[in-house]
Amino acid sequence: MKSVVYYFTGTGNNLQVAKKIAEALPNCELISMGKGRHDNTKVYDYIGFVYPTYAFNLPRRVTRFINEMSIEKSKNAYFFAVTGCGNISGVALTVPAKILAKKGVTLNFAEEIIMVGNYVAMYKMNERNLEKYQTATDQIPVLVRKIVSKTQQPAGKVNEALNLSTAFGQKVIYARKDKGFNVSDDCIGCGICEKVCPVSNIKMENNKPSFHHNCEQCMACVQWCPKEAINYKNKTQNRGRYTNPSISVKEIIEGNKNNRQ
Ligand SMILES: Cc1cc2nc3c(=O)[nH]c(=O)nc-3n(C[C@H](O)[C@H](O)[C@H](O)COP(=O)(O)O)c2cc1C
Structure with missing residues (x-):
């Protein structure tokens, strides 16, 4: 059995989650989506994506990573996506489900976890925000157990109107x-x-x-x-x-x- 967890992180929240999942999965690689790529010569049993929410959607790099990966060899893997967001994940879980569906793959499990909001260009790193660290940390073991036992928890369909409106926020961020x-x-x-x-x-x-x-x-x-x-x-x-x-x-x-x- 082989597993891989792909993560993206700036301040470590999503690496905290990704690491805990990777420790619990059989024979698991932990690879950053910043520069890494998927190895389609390997057959995986679990393939996961763990990333922050940016402007109620995925970080641009994560969208590109999932879009570009070829997964013919691992189509029968258990696919999961987790976004460690600050408050509201918007379409950050449904969009990858849609991308994977186009590749003929089902996203079996999707979950958001509310973590400390790190967007310091927008708001203060205040006490109320920082308190979310402990709550999130307490939730991780439950999340890990669900993934290890291959719980089916689909993301649902993309709310296309919301998806469209997040495009504006994304444009602002990346411009x-x-x-x-x-x-x-x-x-x-x-x-x-x-x-x-x-x-x-x-x-x-x-x-x-x-x-x-x-x-x-x-x-x-x-x-x-x-x-x-x-x-x-x-x-x-x-x-x-x-x-x-x-x-x-x-x-x-x-x-x-x-x-x-
Ligand atoms: C550019 C940017 C945009 C963000 N947009 C959202 C958002 O739309 N919704 C949300 O809940 N959190 C948002 N956040 C907060 C992050 O998703 C959250 O803090 C995440 O846990 C950071 O993960 P990391 O420590 O792995 O980088 C944003 C953060 C950044 C830097």
């Missing part, structure tokens, strides 16, 4: 590219931002990060910077920072490295 990010004099040139970026959008140049216009808006650079030297416009300076307490910066970095390129 920003990385134009708003700035680096203060507190930067010590440690290069952590470069390494935590799941899509290699940051390169250290003259000991300072430079952004290469392929940003997913995951907030990893802003949130993991040990000096809080990266900000989005003038919005994030006093909003606090959040990274998932169960996940170390080292795990994020290793996860970004260990991909099938």
